[in-house]
Amino acid sequence: MNKYGVKAKKGAIWSDFSVRFILRNPIYSGKNRWNWRSPVKRKAYTGAEIIKEIDQEGFEPIISEELFRETEKRMKERSYMAFRSDNYYPFSGVAKCAKCGHSYTGPFKKRRSRTIYRFYKCAGRCKFGICDSQVVVEESIENALLGMLELAKTELEFEDKNYYPTVDKNEIEKQLEKIKEKKERTKDLYIDGDLTKDQYKKRLEIFQEEEKELLSLLNKVDEDANIEEIKEILQNIKNEWHNMSYESKNTPSIPFFKV
Ligand SMILES: [Zn+2]
Structure with a gap:
């Protein structure tokens, strides 16, 4: 949905959490749910969960009961294969506080009007008490990173045009x-x-x-090819970022987080 530009609540991007929440909510199959224990809220459990048909004339559920049960079944099956990805914080320990230089760390979740925000806090503030930085929403770090990727690409293009003549590798050989x-x-x-x-x-x-002379030209052709590859990698990361799970954002295969 992020790929197709369909926005979630308040124009936010879809997260695995919001999709999971919708898939598990029986309201779409025409049932009200009480006493549901949210995995995030951890509020006191007051008796068993109650699911009741909505008693309202002319009410039509969006999905059938059958489809809801089938979805539940498949999610249960798949939960053994995948682990919850909303516990991964790709910028944790990598993003540094501009004020004190300590790492920003997650996970810290804050609920505000039923929306989950993913936050990072400066360790200088929350662990050592020497900094007064505010918490940072993950999205703003993401946006800064994506902006930097665009910048890096532009720089590569600039270098490309200015320093590397177009030469044919086969011709040199x-x-x-x-x-x-x-x-x-x-x-x-x-x-x-x-x-x-x-x-x-x-x-x-x-x-x-x-x-x-020819050999040095050949080296330049190889460097050229590398630049093309790097440009493509940058573009792919930028395009796919919002579709990537938190696990894959966290993999060391993305070297930019190490810089
Ligand atoms: Zn700090």
Whole structure:
């Protein structure tokens, strides 16, 4: 849904939590639920959960009871495979407080009007009591990171255009092969006595000089390819960020968090 631009409550992006909440809420199949114990709220449990049909004339549920049960069943099956991902905080220990230099750490969740916010707190404030930084909403760190990715891409493009001429790798390799052949032929001429030692040496030096130039061009082509790859990686991270689970955001395969 994030991919298609469909917004959650208050224009927020969809999180795994909000999707799970909807899938588990029987209201969509036309049932009211009381005494439900939220996994986040942890409020006192007052008796068993009550689920009752909505008694209202002309009321039509959005989904069938059957579909709701089936969804419940599948979620139960899948819960053994996947672990809850809302406990992963990718910026924890990586984002540093600008005021005191201590790490921002999660998880800290705050509920405000039934919406869950993912927060980071400065360790300098909450552990050592030496800082007065405010808590930071995860989304603002994410946005800053995505902005930086865009910046990095622009810089790469700038370098690309200015320092690297467009050269064809195959063409260079062909030329290198030709020089090799020429060297062989010159050697034959020298052996046959058609060239003096000095003439042979001079020609060899010219070929070696040409070879050196071509090899350095070849290196640049490789660097060029690397830049293209990096640009693609940056673009992919940017495009897929909101679809990534918190686990994958946390993997060390994204080197930017280490910087
Ligand atoms: Zn701080």
